[in-house]
Amino acid sequence: MANKPRVKLPKSAKAGEIVQIKTLASHDMETGNRKDKKGNKIPRLILNKFSCSFKGEELFGAIMHPSVSANPYIAFSITAKESGTYDFTWTDDNGEVTKVSQDMSVS
Amino acid sequence: MSNTNSQLVRMDRRTALKAAGAGFVALGFASAAHATPEAAAEALAKLSGGAAAATSDKITISLPEIAENGATVPVGITVDSPMTAASFVKQIHVFAEGNPSPETITFNLTPTGTADVNTRIRLSKTQNVLVAAVMNDGSVLTNKKEVKVTIGGCGG
Numbered sequence: 001m002a003n004k005p006r007v008k009l010p011k012s013a014k015a016g017e018i019v020q021i022k023t024l025a026s027h028d029m030e031t032g033n034r035k036d037k038k039g040n041k042i043p044r045l046i047l048n049k050f051s052c053s054f055k056g057e058e059l060f061g062a063i064m065h066p067s068v069s070a071n072p073y074i075a076f077s078i079t080a081k082e083s084g085t086y087d088f089t090w091t092d093d094n095g096e097v098t099k100v101s102q103d104m105s106v107s
Numbered sequence: 108m109s110n111t112n113s114q115l116v117r118m119d120r121r122t123a124l125k126a127a128g129a130g131f132v133a134l135g136f137a138s139a140a141h142a143t144p145e146a147a148a149e150a151l152a153k154l155s156g157g158a159a160a161a162t163s164d165k166i167t168i169s170l171p172e173i174a175e176n177g178a179t180v181p182v183g184i185t186v187d188s189p190m191t192a193a194s195f196v197k198q199i200h201v202f203a204e205g206n207p208s209p210e211t212i213t214f215n216l217t218p219t220g221t222a223d224v225n226t227r228i229r230l231s232k233t234q235n236v237l238v239a240a241v242m243n244d245g246s247v248l249t250n251k252k253e254v255k256v257t258i259g260g261c262g263g
Binding site for chain 1: 178179180190203206207208210211212213214215216217219220221223224225226227228229230260
């Protein structure tokens with residue numbers, strides 16, 4: 001992936017608070033349906049998996065198909081329980097994994 | 108005379124076969140290029156194990172009524188659920204009836220936060236967007252919303 005995906009997660013939260021997480025990955029999400037100027041099919045290349053995990057446990061995940069827009073945006077929410085690092089990963093069709101980690105302190 | 112006749116018949120059959128072949132090819136192409144509401148319904152039925160899923164207003168879909176650009180259509184889905192270990196939404200599936208393939212995105216949820224997700228999808232034409240929520244007890248709820256698309260967003 002050319003640019004690092006962006007993740008918006010509050011730096012701190014109260015225990016039990018519902019926190020919204022917004023993610024934006026930059027990717028063409030080539031569907032495989034498009035043709036180039038010569039009429040050749042452009043092969044499919046999309047991010048097909050997204051995952052948000054905390055201490056090795058998946059909290060939220062998504063399976064993406066070609067009908068997801070370019071630069072996939074995914075927003076969801078979690079309940080803040082304890083301080084720590086949240087790991088976000090995106091996997092593309094070639095198996096390449098992009099990882100972003102962010103800390104949140106819970107009081 | 109009979110010879111000419113049989114030739115005529117043969118010709119006819121050949122033409123007929125050709126026409127049928129062409130028709131078949133055209134049909135095949137059409138189904139490959141665009142999914143149908145049936146394909147989306149089939150995918151839905153697979154989720155609920157063949158049983159008819161109940162349409163529920165527990166699912167709120169926020170979609171624009173008219174999407175000017177089908178390449179990025181914002182969609183928000185909220186499922187009314189306590190999201191506790193005893194009762195939570197396990198999966199949210201989104202299907203676009205008229206896209207080349209109906210499956211759009213599947214969210215896997217765990218009992219945390221709220222069952223509220225937002226994303227952006229591609230829609231190739233004016234169509235219904237189907238949402239199915241699979242609960243932790245295996246029951247399936249569905250809802251749908253129509254979006255009018257001005258410019259399609261699937262390329263080609």
